[in-house]
Amino acid sequence: xxxxxxxxxxxxxxxxxxDECGHQGQLGEKIRAIELxxxxxxxxxxQGLEDIDEYRLLLLPDHPTPIAIRTHCGDPVxxxxxxxxxxxxxxxxxxxxxxxxxxxxxxxxxGHKLMDIFLEV
Numbered sequence: 001x002x003x004x005x006x007x008x009x010x011x012x013x014x015x016x017x018x019d020e021c022g023h024q025g026q027l028g029e030k031i032r033a034i035e036l037x038x039x040x041x042x043x044x045x046x047q048g049l050e051d052i053d054e055y056r057l058l059l060l061p062d063h064p065t066p067i068a069i070r071t072h073c074g075d076p077v078x079x080x081x082x083x084x085x086x087x088x089x090x091x092x093x094x095x096x097x098x099x100x101x102x103x104x105x106x107x108x109x110x111g112h113k114l115m116d117i118f119l120e121v
Contacts, residue, residue: 001048004055014062015041022065030067049084057082058118059096076107081118 003011015037021030042059049055060079063072078101082090094100108114 001045004049004052013041013045018061019063019065022067023070025067025070027067053084055084056118058114060114064098076101077111078102079108079114 015033017033017037018030021027021033045057049057058079058081061077064075064077065072066075078096078098080094080096108117
């Protein structure tokens with residue numbers, strides 16, 4: 001948040017904990033890590049972004065690491081775009097899960113193009 005307030009126009013946050021829990025096959029710890037990220041990182045970020053006039057947010061994992069196989073796989077990852085300039089486009093019924101993401105039918109087949117789409121939003 002400090003970086004944005006200091007005039008930076010792009011901030012990237014990468015958190016490794018859920019991935020490491022996936023590699024270790026630790027379902028409970030993976031869930032706990034995701035819950036902590038949701039509360040402590042995303043929650044804090046969203047509260048702080050309320051003070052910033054316009055912002056866009058892209059939320060996603062860098063790759064799946066299913067507990068069942070304990071390694072990365074090529075499955076699509078769920079992602080969320082939010083643009084504060086277009087709050088009416090937000091879906092209040094949406095949840096951030098693999099199942100909901102799959103149900104939307106929205107897939108970016110070439111992952112590197114996701115950033116291009118995000119920057120054009």
